[in-house]
Amino acid sequence: MSETMIQCRGVSKSYRKGSTVVTPLEALDLDVPKGEFLALMGPSGSGKTTLLNLLSGIDSPTAGSLVIAGSELAKLSQRDLTRWRAGHVGYIFQLYHLVPVLTAFENVELPLLLGTLSKKERRERVETALTLVGLEDRMHHTPGELSGGQEQRVAIARALVADPPLLVADEPTGDLDRDSATKILDLLRALTRDLGKTIVMVTHDPRAAAAADRTLHLEKGQLLEQS
Numbered sequence: 504m505s506e507t508m509i510q511c512r513g514v515s516k517s518y519r520k521g522s523t524v525v526t527p528l529e530a531l532d533l534d535v536p537k538g539e540f541l542a543l544m545g546p547s548g549s550g551k552t553t554l555l556n557l558l559s560g561i562d563s564p565t566a567g568s569l570v571i572a573g574s575e576l577a578k579l580s581q582r583d584l585t586r587w588r589a590g591h592v593g594y595i596f597q598l599y600h601l602v603p604v605l606t607a608f609e610n611v612e613l614p615l616l617l618g619t620l621s622k623k624e625r626r627e628r629v630e631t632a633l634t635l636v637g638l639e640d641r642m643h644h645t646p647g648e649l650s651g652g653q654e655q656r657v658a659i660a661r662a663l664v665a666d667p668p669l670l671v672a673d674e675p676t677g678d679l680d681r682d683s684a685t686k687i688l689d690l691l692r693a694l695t696r697d698l699g700k701t702i703v704m705v706t707h708d709p710r711a712a713a714a715a716d717r718t719l720h721l722e723k724g725q726l727l728e729q730s
């Protein structure tokens with residue numbers, strides 16, 4: 504039996520918006536085995552980003568339990584949760600969120616600067632991550648000197664540099680042309696196949712979803728298997 508990376512039980516999330524309460528996620532259950540590449544689809548405002556934020560420990564549920572990579576997140580103190588996040592989850596954004604004045608190397612090194620690794624260890628990790636995404640020859644370029652697809656590769660290297668078991672990606676191909684998107688999807692697939700990473704990817708694009716092992720549809724706060 505395969506190990507479970509994500510177990511959500513009865514997870515709800517509500518936000519107060521003025522005098523109304525919005526509940527994008529309601530009593531949601533989700534199991535994701537280790538090494539799965541899962542796509543999440545659903546209409547705008549259906550709670551996809553909210554779910555990614557819960558899975559990555561950035562936000563906490565209003566009700567329900569989340570066990571991710573063996574940790575029950577609600578039981579962690581704020582300090583332990585921050586540490587857990589740094590070691591267990593890499594976040595990939597649609598618009599890359601790279602620091603424009605830093606080189607690719609420096610952007611990828613950022614998540615390691617708060618840790619205890621020596622400069623030499625950091626350099627090895629950063630070079631390994633940039634090599635994994637095929638950008639070893641662009642290490643000293645700034646984001647402005649790279650294409651969108653290359654910027655997303657740098658962002659993926661940054662998400663990978665601490666070697667987390669889980670990657671969450673919010674529309675990672677949403678701002679890319681077809682060819683660059685295909686390359687990013689191939690890279691994500693390789694990360695699950697070759698490194699055993701678990702990936703949860705939000706997408707509006709059926710082509711991107713087709714690259715995943717499984718697609719779930721978020722509707723009315725619940726996840727439905729796509730037929």
Ligand SMILES: Nc1ncnc2c1ncn2[C@@H]1O[C@H](COP(=O)(O)OP(=O)(O)OP(=O)(O)O)[C@@H](O)[C@H]1O
Nearest residue numbers: 518519520525527546547548549550551552553554
């Ligand atoms: N921090 C917040 N405070 C208040 N409301 C929020 C907050 N974050 C999300 N919401 C609301 O929760 C609902 C779900 O938002 P979410 O961003 O998760 O949807 P989504 O499916 O990712 O949408 P899209 O496809 O447009 O990115 C929306 O109604 C949104 O306005």
